[in-house]
Structures are given as C-alpha cells and as structure tokens.
Amino acid sequence: MLCLYNFIRTTGTLKKQPVYVWMWFTGFIFFLITYLESYLWLIPYFRNNIVNDLTIQWKSYGSMVGSWNMLIYGCGIYLMDKISGTQTYSYSKTGFAIYFLGLFNLMFNWGHHIYTVPTHGYIKHVSYLVSMTELLLLGRIIFLWRRQMKQNKKHIHQPGFRFYAAADFWIFLTLVLAIAMSIPAINVYTHGTHITVAHTMGATIGINTFLLLAVVFDQLNPLIRKIKNFHRYLLPGFRICNISLFIFWISLIVAGIMKAWWQVHRPEVPFSTMMISLRPYFMMFMITGVTLTAGMWMMLLPVVKQYFMHGMHAKKRMELLYKKRNASLSTY
Template structure:
C-alpha cells in the first residue's frame, strides 16, 4: 500500500472520529447552552458534525472503491484532503457560507469539484466489458455524485436564488439524490466483500444482484420525493419515493441473507470481525425498513415528518448501515481478522456496544419525535418551549446513548488507525473484468 493511500485511509478514519466527538459535544451544547455558549456553542458544533459525517461517508466510499478497483488518483487524494482541512480551518475561525450540510465558504466547492474530476477520470479511464455488478454500482455512484454535486451548487446561478421555493426544492432534491449516489458506491463495496469473503464470484452475477443495481440506480434518481415533502408537489411523488427506497433495502437484506446461508463455518470464522460488521448493518437495514414503512403511512407521517423521527432514520442509516459497511471494507483492507486475538475481541466488543447504544439512541429519538408530533399536531396551543420541555428527557437519553456510540466507534477507529500502516498483500483480491 502506497504511503499516500495509507494517509487517505487515516484521513477518512479521522473524519469518523471527528463526527462522533463533535456530535456528542453538540448534543450536550444543545441541552446545556448556558455551559457551552461561551466556549463551544451548538451553532458552531453542528456544521462541524454535519460536514465531518458527510466527508466520512464520501471519503470512505471513494477510498475503498479506489483501493479495490486499483484505480487511485493521487491528485484526487491530495486536493480532497487539503480542501477539507481548509474547510475545518474556516469553521475554527467561524467563517461559514454555502448551504445546508455544505456550510463552508462556497468557493471551496471548486477544489472539491476538481478533485472529484481527477478521481472520476482515473476510475473511468477504461470501461471493462463483462464487469461484475459491483463495478457498475461504483461507476453509477461516482458519476451521479458529480451530477448531484453540480446540482447542489446551482444556487450560485441568480435565477435559482430569485425564488426561495425554487432554490430550496433544488437543494433538498440534490441532497436526497446525493445520498443515493454514495449508497450505490457502498452497496457495491458490500457486494465486493461478499464475493471476496465467500470466494463465490457468482454472487456478483446473480439476477437478484443485478436487480439491486438497477433498483439502486432508479432509487437515486427518483426516491428524493420525500426530501421535498414540505414544498408543493403531488402526493404520488411521495408514495413512489417511499416505495422505491424501501424496496432497495429489502433486496439488500435478501443478498446478505443469501450470503450468510451459503458461507461455510470455516470461512465465517476466518473473517469473523468483517462478518460481524456486515451482520450489524443487516440488523439496521431491518430496523430502518420498519421505520420507513411506518413513516410512509399518511396518518403516521402527519405526526412524524420534520421531527426527531426523521433524524432517527438518518442516523440509523448513516451509522448503522453506511458506517458499518465502510468499517467492514476498511477492516478487509487492513486484514483485521489476522490481528491478535485480544485486538479482535476489542473490535467485537465495540461492535456490540455500538449496536446496543445505537438502538437506545435510535429509540429515544423516535419517542422524542412521537411526543413532539403529538404535542404539536393535536395540541397546537402548546408553545415551542412547552413542547421541547416535554421532549427533553428523551433527548437526555439520546445524548447518554450517544456517548456509548462515540466510545464504540472511537475504539474501532483508534484500532484501525493503529494498524493502518500495515498492508497484507494476500488479502487484496483482483477484480475479474
């Protein structure tokens, strides 16, 4: 593994650690503003947390895709890391700009765009024939990230800013579709891992897996409807959006369960830690599928939309699914299943702690959302202060559980950082094209 690739892996892992640390501190700042406003106020911590989470997912996905495909752009890695470092430096000096989730000075989008173009050119320089499905998942994710990134920056054109409704609609739509783009890359990584661990290349050629690819592609193009729920649009768009996204999770479950049923006991033991990450992701696919099903019912959605339940769905997906699958991919790159027994036990314990803590975290947000929805919708006479006073106990539980998530992911991140200087060449498998 080249030195720059090692640095890029470490950079992605640092983004994960910044995400969980800033998230926990932001939770305390929200609950106890009098104690934090003079040092680390919530309004400063939120963009740090949101941007770190965004860059952890995107950087992690690009890092693993580049590594497994053997198509790594040095220019991309250098420009990408320097630009993100400058972004957080601006946050340190309270210099903001841009739009939601991209709250840094807008001019820094330009080097991010240049960096991604370098990555895309290297990755797409040769389109192989008869490539396995995960390659096409990566390709569609890389291309659509560029498209959605450009769309997200359309607000720079004066015509879009002339109408607040127009600008908000485009922003929310772009951010929703961008999630689909990195989901395509991460879904491709999950299929790659299933093939590499099981030794069964046929998994990447099954009709069900190809259906997942096309469904994921359709998902990222059309399931953004629920992201613009609060702006005027047709109800059928909302129904299609929920149906498409829920169907994608069902297919992911079927693929993982098919893999689990065919995996021999010896192979399962050999790759136990990576397997545990994948199994944890499966659990959260089930949980978020159930939540999405309930949120899609109009009578329930009336109470849940725009509440902490939306946050629960986002956090369950980001931490429970995307982060677990990315940590599985990084674990495979670092060959964590060949570390010492003591280190592997630490990783396994951390996975369990994260799953339990995230479950409490997730349920607390759902209960807080239900309470807020009921008090706001059925009792409009309540002031916002009264509503948040009633919700506060659940947010305190959520914050306490967040400490468990931070500790668990912190342990995993530190172990990965410690061993990221090592590379076990036997662990990397070539892609059949």
C-alpha cells in the same frame, strides 16, 4: 473529477463488469451532477422562487445521499463476493435488478421530503410510488434472513463479516422506518421531527459506517492477525456499538413522536415547554452517543496502533537497507 478519471482509466470498459463496478461508476456520476445541482440557488432564476428552490435543494441533496450510498453499497457487494469466494451474485440478474431499483430510487425517491411543499402534485405521486418499491428490498431481506443466519456461522471468524451482518440488520430497520415516513398520512406527523434524524443516523452509522468498517477490516486483515487477543477488544466494542446505537435510535424516534403529537394536536403549548418535556430522551441520546463512540474506539484503537507500528517498522527496515546499500557502494 480526478477520482472519476482515475476510476474510468483503471476500469477501462464497462462491458462484462460486475454489478459493484456499475454502482461505483453511477455513484461517481450522479454525485457530481447532484453536487452541481445543489448550487443552482446561486442563479437568480432559481433563488427568486422559494418553491422551486426548496424543491431543487431537496432533490439535489436527496439524490446526493443516494449517490454516496451507491458507492458504499458497491463496496458491500464487493466484500460479499470476496468473503463467499465467488462472483455469482455480482454477475446475476438479481444483482443487476437490485442495482437498477436502487438507481431508480436514487433519481426519484427524494420527493417524500417535499410533501408539505406546494409544488406539482405529480412529483409527490411519483415519489410515493417509487418509495413503495423499497418494499421489494424489504421483502427480499426477510426472505433471505434464514440463509444469511447460516452464512453468519460459516464466516463469523472473519473480522469484516460482523460489520457486514450488523449493516444488514440496520438496513432492515432503516427500510421499515423509511417506508413508513414515505406514506403521506404518516409523513405529515414525522416531517420536521427527530424521527427524520433517527432515519438519517440509522442509515449513516448503522449501514454506511458498518459497511465501510467491514471493508477496512477486511483490507487490513493481515495486520489485524498480528494483534494479540484482538477479539477481546472487537467483540465487546461491537456489542457496545450496536446496543448503544439502537437505544440512540429509539430515543430519537420517541422524541420525534412526542414532538409530532405536539405540532399537530397541541400547538397552543409553547415550543420551549415541549422541548423541556423531551429532555430525558435527549439525555439518553447524549449518553448513548458517548458509549457508541467508546465502543468504536475499542475496536479501532488497536487497529490504528498496529497500523502505525507497522509503518514505523517498515520505515526502519527501509532506512537499514538504505544504510547497507550506501556502505556497500562506499567500499568500491
């Protein structure tokens, strides 16, 4: 609430604001609404009906993730305008069209999680149609791919841009998987498997984390420039992160496919036997998780170290100025 209050007070008005301001505003609003909605199970009317409770829980948390994504994607568009040096996109009709499509998905896209819940059919039908609108986003990414490759060469020297380009790649992969999971005939197999986890990890790490890192590295660019040979840490860490995340993601998808085949076609096989057969993929999942963390620290540790060193130097300068001030006052 305090964050929303501060945002409204700082912004003043929503008239003639860029699209990322609208994304931040609606992200704050819907996050508060969905957070309150997720606690409706405390009321007996909702808690005593298992179907309604499941539906509301999936709806609230699905939309809550969409709200968080609104906040992060708004930061991404802000950074994109800052790197390009113009605000053409953030005030364009295309930018606001994509915003409203994302808002539409935020409110209604959650229904593919409850295909197996015996709730009202129209909820599932509407959610399926809304999920398919993501094909427009996918088509746009493919259409603009060649132009983005040219921009990569132009802005690759900026530390935050590498993360932005990586997030764009993971948006493509996550959208392909999300659209596939939203098809009922495929969702029957993927629901409750590690494919859902792969979708979540691809979105959380590949998109959200990389976009946040892009914004942080851009804001700390003056400090990063003071780090000697920073690219010796950035490039290897960046490559280790993305390669590890891709193998991490694939291992979950393969484990999910095998579990989906078991739960539909081989229910007579014990659950423990099936899980033991997935052990190689879990081992790969664990190993790549460790290398992914190591790659992250390769990039972040020099920045964190420089940030604290800068803070310590600033503190010493303030103490020195304070001593000089006291010394000059004592002479009078």
